[in-house]
Amino acid sequence: MRIRIDLAYDGSEFSGWATQPGLRTVQAELEAALATSLRIPSARVVCAGRTDTGVHARGQVVHVDVDDHVLAGSVGRSRQTPAEALRRRLNGILPPDIKVRRVAEAPAGFDARFSALWRRYAYRIVDDPTRFDPLHRAHVLEWSRRLDVDALNAASDHLLGQHDFAAFCKRREGATTIRTLLDLHWTRDAHGVVEATVRADAFCHSMVRALVGCLLAVGDGRQPVGWPHDVLVRGVRDPAVTVAHAHGLTLEEVAYPDDAELRARAEQTRAKRVAADAHSDATSGAQRGATGEDASDG
Amino acid sequence: MRIRIDLAYDGSEFSGWATQPGLRTVQAELEAALATSLRIPSARVVCAGRTDTGVHARGQVVHVDVDDHVLAGSVGRSRQTPAEALRRRLNGILPPDIKVRRVAEAPAGFDARFSALWRRYAYRIVDDPTRFDPLHRAHVLEWSRRLDVDALNAASDHLLGQHDFAAFCKRREGATTIRTLLDLHWTRDAHGVVEATVRADAFCHSMVRALVGCLLAVGDGRQPVGWPHDVLVRGVRDPAVTVAHAHGLTLEEVAYPDDAELRARAEQTRAKRVAADAHSDATSGAQRGATGEDASDG
Numbered sequence: 001m002r003i004r005i006d007l008a009y010d011g012s013e014f015s016g017w018a019t020q021p022g023l024r025t026v027q028a029e030l031e032a033a034l035a036t037s038l039r040i041p042s043a044r045v046v047c048a049g050r051t052d053t054g055v056h057a058r059g060q061v062v063h064v065d066v067d068d069h070v071l072a073g074s075v076g077r078s079r080q081t082p083a084e085a086l087r088r089r090l091n092g093i094l095p096p097d098i099k100v101r102r103v104a105e106a107p108a109g110f111d112a113r114f115s116a117l118w119r120r121y122a123y124r125i126v127d128d129p130t131r132f133d134p135l136h137r138a139h140v141l142e143w144s145r146r147l148d149v150d151a152l153n154a155a156s157d158h159l160l161g162q163h164d165f166a167a168f169c170k171r172r173e174g175a176t177t178i179r180t181l182l183d184l185h186w187t188r189d190a191h192g193v194v195e196a197t198v199r200a201d202a203f204c205h206s207m208v209r210a211l212v213g214c215l216l217a218v219g220d221g222r223q224p225v226g227w228p229h230d231v232l233v234r235g236v237r238d239p240a241v242t243v244a245h246a247h248g249l250t251l252e253e254v255a256y257p258d259d260a261e262l263r264a265r266a267e268q269t270r271a272k273r274v275a276a277d278a279h280s281d282a283t284s285g286a287q288r289g290a291t292g293e294d295a296s297d298g
Numbered sequence: 299m300r301i302r303i304d305l306a307y308d309g310s311e312f313s314g315w316a317t318q319p320g321l322r323t324v325q326a327e328l329e330a331a332l333a334t335s336l337r338i339p340s341a342r343v344v345c346a347g348r349t350d351t352g353v354h355a356r357g358q359v360v361h362v363d364v365d366d367h368v369l370a371g372s373v374g375r376s377r378q379t380p381a382e383a384l385r386r387r388l389n390g391i392l393p394p395d396i397k398v399r400r401v402a403e404a405p406a407g408f409d410a411r412f413s414a415l416w417r418r419y420a421y422r423i424v425d426d427p428t429r430f431d432p433l434h435r436a437h438v439l440e441w442s443r444r445l446d447v448d449a450l451n452a453a454s455d456h457l458l459g460q461h462d463f464a465a466f467c468k469r470r471e472g473a474t475t476i477r478t479l480l481d482l483h484w485t486r487d488a489h490g491v492v493e494a495t496v497r498a499d500a501f502c503h504s505m506v507r508a509l510v511g512c513l514l515a516v517g518d519g520r521q522p523v524g525w526p527h528d529v530l531v532r533g534v535r536d537p538a539v540t541v542a543h544a545h546g547l548t549l550e551e552v553a554y555p556d557d558a559e560l561r562a563r564a565e566q567t568r569a570k571r572v573a574a575d576a577h578s579d580a581t582s583g584a585q586r587g588a589t590g591e592d593a594s595d596g
Contacts, residue, residue, distance in 0.1 A: 056432075087427070
């Protein structure tokens, strides 16, 4: 059976999502906690958004496959459902910077990565020194120059839609950099925090942070409103674009279709990736690689 | 001249506000940073709310008296005002869990402690495990039982006004426990966080946390709505009242009268404290102590 787990974490003290030898990662902590609480030798999870070092999540989604008897068998005499009992046990084992919010048996065809319709990230910035907040310093970037939200929105509008975001992606051999940017807009809240909402079918490596870094140069008046679009069209990384700090970025939500559409969506995503990567190979002459390992990591 | 400083801090790693030998405190950090940035041997600050270990602040206010030439003399050739230059220098020296938001020459008669009209604290709780947020874990209490905001408000209404809050105060010889509770209400925000707003002319030691701890027993159904008022009227600490954890508490705001009223307010507050403490001595037979060192610490 497949289990879906929704979780939140403070990325400050993690070397990102993906397991790396000798480093503290969210995936390794979660897999160890799953093995302990399910009393199995090891567990392997697949996530919707492979967040980078220092990036946070409130809406991360993973799946893990376990033998049918494991979940019910590990519950003991609790009156809770097996899923709720697992959620509590996981939170009892996990460190305080990871919190499991939901555990549920996954519907048929669910794949945390390939069934996803889109990922939504938020990037938060405080640009008013009288509003700097030590309680939020781990996930809100302090910016010393005032930001013009209207300029940020005007510049962002030109980036929406399907484009080759190569200018904002870390180059990976054989992986496509074509993405559909569904939403990119900026607001200022009652506490003076400027927030970017960035939503796409998927992101390539460091894409959100490169977009935000580029747009911030418009927001604080160093570049004209049309500059981010010019960078996009040129299609190569521009040394003038600074990748924004990781700690302002949070994976807020991953959306999935209705249960009946899950399997079809996963197959469609896989096929699209294979085709796009094949095309990418043909046009760029790059070596044929694995299908894009770009489930999105902001 | 007197300087007013507004500051915010994450209280997690501090042994409270007040300087204590061998312990890390906000006062000691701030006084050291002031001495360094003003190039004076030492500085002594007076604060509006002496927060306890683990309690946070967004709206702490202090004053410090310096010789007239010190502020202007320490600025160097900056084009900023001396006050703005000092704010920047302080933030350059202070650790990341303290942030100075404003520095200004204080108006005549200003006293951070005695001129204050009221202090406002917020206590934040998340009672829904699907909303537990590691990014807010340092300042929002996780509560495992669901809270009834209507019951919390009904119970709180009976505590408003001037009362002897001895039942909710740590007893101090010769100090009055009469306070005026100006506001005590509860809301639930869009993120599921339950927030108490607690506002009074001043608070005695651990008063907000004792009030919140008492009310939480009503909010999660362990006690009837009338219980907190019964405790108040009995006037002695009830062992059934649990003092709520420090980390959910934040000093949000300190209010002062118009500039013309500052000196009168300070004199009035001092006189009231002396009178109340004398009365308290007479009725309780306690030794005459200093005037209540209860500038408020939640």
